[in-house]
Amino acid sequence: MAIPRAAKTQRRTRIQEEKEERILEAALDVFSSSGFRGSTIDQIADAAGMSKPNLLYYFRTKEAIHRQLIDRVLFTWLEPLRAFDAEGDPEAEIRSYIRRKLEMARDFPRESRLFANEILQGAPHIEDELKGPLKELVDEKAEVIRAWARAGKIAACDPYHLIFSIWATTQHYADFDVQVRAVLGQEAAGEGRFEDAARFLEQLYMNGLRVGAD
Amino acid sequence: MAIPRAAKTQRRTRIQEEKEERILEAALDVFSSSGFRGSTIDQIADAAGMSKPNLLYYFRTKEAIHRQLIDRVLFTWLEPLRAFDAEGDPEAEIRSYIRRKLEMARDFPRESRLFANEILQGAPHIEDELKGPLKELVDEKAEVIRAWARAGKIAACDPYHLIFSIWATTQHYADFDVQVRAVLGQEAAGEGRFEDAARFLEQLYMNGLRVGAD
DNA sequence: GTAATGTTTTACCAATCGGTCAAATTATCG
C-alpha cells in the first residue's frame, strides 16, 4: 500500500524527485502564462506528460504546486537585492544590481511572470511574505542607500522608490516581453534589446543619482 | 420576438446603454483582478447584479466583453503619449508625461491591471494592435525624442528604452500596488506615495537626461 | 388598448473543473 503523502518527506525516491521536478517545471510554464485561477491541473499534467491522478499523487492540490513554486521563486528572486553591499562602492553596487536584475529578466522570464501574475491578482497566497521578509529586506537596503546619500556618495533620494523603479524597469523586459518585442519590431527585437536596455538604464541611473543636482 | 443581436447597433435603447455600461464596469473589476481565463461570466453577472443569461443577451460571449473593454482602455491609455508635443520644451514634456502616467496609475488602476494581465499572458487578443497602431505611435514619438537629443536639448539615449522605462515605473504603482503597499508599510502607504513617486521619478529623469553626461 | 418589440427568467446542456478511489502495475529489497 502507498505511504500516506504526509509521511513522504522521510525519504524521497529517485522517481519522486524526478517527477516532482517535472511537475514543477511544467507548472511554471502554465502558471506563468495563465495565472493561478486561469490554469488547470489537466494543463499541467499534460505539459508534464503524465495523467492527472498521477500528478495528484505527488501534489495533493493545485494550491500545493503553486505554493511550492512561489516559495522557490521568491527566494532566488531576492538574491540580487540581498547581495547589495553596504561596504561597496555605491555606483558599482547599483550598476551591478541593475545588471543582475536584467539578466534574471532575460534568463528567467517565466519566474518573473509567475511572480507578476501573483502580485497583479492581489497576492492572495503571499501577502504575509511581502509584509514580512520582503519588507524587512527592503527596509534594510533602504537604510544602506540613505546612508550613502547622507555621506554624499549619491544624490539624496527616496530609497524605496529607487528600488521600486529598478524592479519595475528591469522586470518589465520579462513581464511585458510581448509588448517590447511588438514595439521594437522584428529587426530590433533580437537579444540585443537586453544590452540596449542595460546601457540605457545604467546611463539613466548613473546620471540621475549623481551628486550635486537640483 | 427579440431582434437578432447583430442588428442591434441600429438604434440603442436607454436600457441597453445602461446595462452594457454596468456590465463593462463589472467586467473591468473581474478581469483586472483575475485575468481573462481566470474570470467567469457568473462572476461578472453577479458583480453587475444580473443573471448570466441576461448578461449574455447584451454580450454574446465572454470574449466580446473583454474585447470591448480592451479596445476602450487601449485608446485612453495612450492618450498621454499622444499628447507628447514635439514643439514643446523637452524637459517639460517628459516631466508632464511622467506626471500624467502616474495620475492614471493612481486614478485608473483597474485599467492598468487589465492591460497588464493581457500582456503578461501573451497578449493573445491584442497582438495586432501592439504591432500596428501602438508601434507606429511609439516610433513617431521616438523620432521626436531623437530629434531633441540631436539638437542637444537632452542627453543622447535610446528613445525606445526611455519610453519603456517610463511605462514600467509609472504603471508599477498600479500593477504592483499590493507589493508597494506591503513594502512601504501601513504608515507610509497613504496616498502620499504617489507624490513621493512623482518627486523621485522627476528627479531621476531630469538629472538622468541632462545634457553633458558621460 | 393592442400589437410589436425589447428584456428577463427558468430550465437546461455538454464540457470541463478539482479531486477521489480502488484496482492494476511496477520498482525495490531480502
Place this chain on the structure above:
DNA sequence: CGATAATTTGACCGATTGGTAAAACATTAC
C-alpha cells in the same frame, strides 16, 4: 524468487464552466 512498498491507471464524483432555448414579462409605438 517472493513479498512489500511505490507508482500509475481508468473510472468516476459533484460542482462549475460557457452558453442556449423558449417562454414569461415589460416597454414602446401606433
